[in-house]
Amino acid sequence: MAEAGEGRYEIASVISRSFETVRSNLGLFAGLALILSGVPAFALNLWQTSFGVNLNAAQPDFSALLSAAYLGPLFVGWLVAMVTNAVLQASLTRATVTHLSGEKPVFAQCLTVGVSMILPMIGIGILLALGVGLAMLLLIVPGIILWLCWSVVVPVYVQEKVGVIEAFGRSMALTEGSRWRIFLTMLLVLVGLWLLSIPVGLLTVAVAATGSVIAVSLVTAIVSALGSMVMVTVQSCVYVELRNVKEGVAPADLEAIFA
Template identity: 35%
Template sequence: MSSTSTGGFAAAPGQFRVGSVMNKTFAILGRRFGKFALLALLPMVPVLLVTLAMLTSSPPSASSFGAAIAAILFGLLTFVLQILAQATSLYGAFQEMRQKPFTIGDSLRIGLARTVPVIGVGILIALAMMLGFLLLVVPGIILGCMLYVAIPACVIEKLGVTASMSRSVALTKGYRWQIFGLFLLVIVVSAVGAFAFTLIGGNGLIGQILAFGWQVVSTAFAAVQSAVIYHDLRMAKEGIDLDTLANVFD
């Protein structure tokens, strides 16, 4: 069985392993942490601005229903911008897997060129997961695993919104327990880190900035991980090599 080297780690057709995904993710992120953190930060600046505005404004007199709607909208904005950060990180992650250099500008250019379909995919994923969580949580988790690589499919294969989601459903089939473990790890680490930094800095300005900083780091990690998962799923299902996958960027 042939194998393809990705950043110093082997990936072979027919294999999708959680340990391999994690090793490659940490190696790629570790080599270019500053670049990936910046790629995650730039799309998420509006989240920081909204957070700071909320901290510095007078307490709203809106009803609890209005506050709940505002919280949902803020959560949706955060989720969509994290999805966009994932899109802008894909080029860099693939270049690192190929052990080739990349620039922030090129990664932003390639990711942002797909802004409209990526945001469309992000909104539909968010709405589907929200509906799933309302139906006793488990359906939301299942949908999240099924749609985990919709953004890489959208950017790399240049698919439309629904086609990207269908492609993700097909690629993840047979590997959703493994993806669930990776998905859960990102959620738990993100939540625990945000909680810890809020405890350290309190609910004021310092605490919110620390929590946002951690959110950027966890978003960068999730973005790189999604690229590795997409690559390894394509290898496992189709035997396609890394250079062939990355040709779309050339």
């Protein structure tokens, strides 16, 4: 339950705000997502497909999967994806908050913010994965609860200019009393993305039927990048909503407070 005197977290407000933000800045958001997530994913998908290991075969060649020729580039690709994903999260978070503050986000400025935060963003990603992963090993529910507690750690760090550890504590404080609504928000967004994935899946099957490895890798990468774009934007809007209902900070005031 929320504490007395606090506002009410509105799921509809978060979702509508998220998609209005994307719609108003589609070129910027899609551009960031495709460059920072789509391109690395496309390269990795293309390489894995062209390597020729078929995991769906009756007797897949696992020796090839354990070879240095496969694991080496896979590890490099994973490192590149980790770095670009960190930049993407910070860049899109900054772009979302800037838009909701009434200003026009600029590609170069948002990308610069993302690049400047590479190392701490990677640290946040590792700590988040380790914490939630370990909690998931105990039971699914504790892992979900911990993820909800830390669900706005990225926008907290990007916007409030606090330390990494402090950002985790701040996220826990902001989400307190609203976690089940945050869960429903994310669930609705995931269901929406799943429904949209059905026609995309049919398109992928049709593309695969052509035998074009490049086309299949391209479609898969684009879908993955745009899904990441939506999720990061929603998390940023959750943060903005929490600041509003818990502290009375309107979106237009966020930039002034932390300028």
